[in-house]
Amino acid sequence: MGTLLAFPIIFILILLQTTLFSQVTLLHGSVDLVLLWIAAWSLQKQVRSTWFWAFLAAIAVAYISAMPWFVPVVCYPLATLFAKWVNKRVWQSPLLMMFLVTLVISIVSNGLSYIALAISGVSIPINTGLVQVMIPSVLINLLLALPVFAIVRDTAQWVYPLEVVE
Amino acid sequence: MKRLSQRTLQSITIGLIILGVLALALSGLLGQIVGKVIDPLVAVQGWFASRTQAMVEFFTVPRDVATLRQENLSLQNQVSQLQSELLAARQQLTETDILYALLDYARAKPENKYVAASVIGRDPSPFVKYIIINHGSDDGIFKGMPVVTQQGLVGKVVAVTATAARVQLITDPGSVINVRLEEASTDGQVLGSVTGDISLDMVNPSVELIQGDLILTSGLGGVYPSDILIGQVLSPENPENALFQKASVQPVVDFVNLRAVLIITNFRPVDYSPLVP
Structure with missing residues (x-):
């Protein structure tokens, strides 16, 4: 069920991202809702289909976005990898993990986007890119990390109910 | 009695x-x-x-x-x-x-054929300025077709599926348009940026840029038809010893509230890549 659920949820997330959340901006930065969901989903210990979710989201976003295809294909699995790595080390503090993963992966994602555009011949002044897009995007991702994490945790508990040990 | x-x-x-x-x-x-x-x-x-x-x-x-x-x-x-x-x-x-x-x-403009389309989405990345419209190749839309509104130039179609298309806005940082200035009677280029602002560049420094001068597509390069309005010169910059003049541009199209567009379907962009050595 967890695997099948990826299709409707990622579809809804991309719909929200392309319609509503692409217009909710801080300066010129916007939230990456799909990335936040993938990060939060990968932090749930009971979830077993995280890699499938990450690759499905990456392919879907690569198809929708005009960004070079390898940006989401690299970033989303990387978010899963990092979340799983952190999950093994900073246990018992899921919120701290979520903020840490969001911060790191947002910086990586924005940095990679900037580099990918520069390679493909689109010149963006580093100062403008940093101040107007990258830092605001990281901040808005951090702002929305908490509500997204709460929704993802509830969804994960619904899909993979924890067994009560007596 | x-x-x-x-x-x-x-x-x-x-x-x-x-x-x-x-x-x-x-x-x-x-x-x-x-x-x-x-x-x-x-x-x-x-x-x-x-x-x-x-x-x-x-x-x-x-x-x-x-x-x-x-x-x-x-x-x-x-x-x-x-x-x-x-x-x-x-x-x-x-x-x-x-x-x-x-x-x-x-x-x-009856010389052009149009297909009207609604804007159904925007690119998820904040680095690029693209929109998604609800008509595709089933409606006769192909890659390279110019997209306009009643106000002026919006961009061009860059990717098409059967029922949808992706349009690169003129505000995209990768967008370069050959333009002419109406009053100054000179050519230049309008460039997009990551902030969504557009600017005029590559203008001959000997020409006097006038604030409010209209900027229209020149048709050079064959990517866009000529004489489509883009915007107005806002603040000219003419630094000494510069090779070209620059100016910020006030676009005529409100890209934030873009809801419906027209695709010019009888314009075919010129593919001059075989001519490039």
Whole structure:
């Protein structure tokens, strides 16, 4: 069920991202809702289909976005990898993990986007890119990390109910 | 005689009583007398009526409250329905206004063929400025077709599926458009940026840039048709010893609230890549 659920949820997330959340901006930065969901989903210990979710989201976003295809294909699995790595080390503090993963992966994602555009011949002044897009995007991702994490945790508990040990 | 006198006496007595009553009425004394007689009756009548009304209400009001609640609920539903209809009507009115404006534009330029499309999404990445429209190759839309609104140039189609297409806006940082300035009669390029602002570049430094000068597509390069309005020169910059002049540009299209666009379907961009050595 967890695997099948990826299709409707990622579809809804991309719909929200392309319609509503692409217009909710801080300066010129916007939230990456799909990335936040993938990060939060990968932090749930009971979830077993995280890699499938990450690759499905990456392919879907690569198809929708005009960004070079390898940006989401690299970033989303990387978010899963990092979340799983952190999950093994900073246990018992899921919120701290979520903020840490969001911060790191947002910086990586924005940095990679900037580099990918520069390679493909689109010149963006580093100062403008940093101040107007990258830092605001990281901040808005951090702002929305908490509500997204709460929704993802509830969804994960619904899909993979924890067994009560007596 | 005796009977007659009795009847006469009765008549006189009755007449005198009537006259007396009339006299009392005219003098205002009758009201006081009648009042004193009727007031207790009215009080009794009022007491009785109030008790009767209380009894009637006791039996009927609970039913009325239920009816009123039902009616209230029904009216609330009606209000909600009417409010949603009003919102839908306003939405339709806005869309109709946009479509009428687009239709006027299409009528004003009958040499072009247009397909109207709605904007259904924007690119998820904040680094690029693309929109997604709800018409694709099934509607005769192909890669490279220019996209406009009644105000001016929006961009060009860069990717197409059967039912949707992706449009690169002129504000995209990768967008470069060959333009001409109407008053200055010179060529230049309009460049997009990551902030969504557009700027004029590559203008001959010997030409005087005038604030408010209209910027139109020049048609050079064959990517866009000529004479489509892009914007106005906002603030010219002419630093000494610079190879070219620059200026910030005020676009005519409101890219933030872009909801419907026209795709020029009878324009085919020129593919000059085989000519490039």
